[in-house]
Amino acid sequence: MEQAINKLASWYGVEQETLDDLxxxxxxxxxxxxxxxxxxxxxxxxxxxxxxxEAIRLVESTK
Incomplete structure (x- = not known):
């Protein structure tokens, strides 16, 4: 579970940076x-x- 959360969090960081640029x-x-x-x-x-x-919250809630 932690690995999935970490991967989603990393992906989120990249996507958030793109959002800030936009x-x-x-x-x-x-x-x-x-x-x-x-x-x-x-x-x-x-x-x-x-x-x-939402995906991060969902995975965290199933821990």
């Missing part, structure tokens, strides 16, 4: 079109991060 891209967009594309990518990445958090 948030920066949204904030630094130079046009509405660029901002909308960045925001769409951000939303997809946010869903990944939330799914990983």
């Amino acid at each position: 948030a920066h891209d949204v904030a630094q967009a130079h046009s509405v079109d660029e901002m909308m594309r960045a925001k769409a990518s951000y939303e997809v990445q946010h869903a990944k991060v939330e799914t990983l958090l």
Whole structure:
């Protein structure tokens, strides 16, 4: 179980970093079109991060 949690936590860290980068891209967009594309990518990445958090919680709850 610990190995699964550690692997998920590591994966979460990478995905969270990507999410932070995308948030920066949204904030630094130079046009509405660029901002909308960045925001769409951000939303997809946010869903990944939330799914990983749910998976971590699920594995922790089954320990």
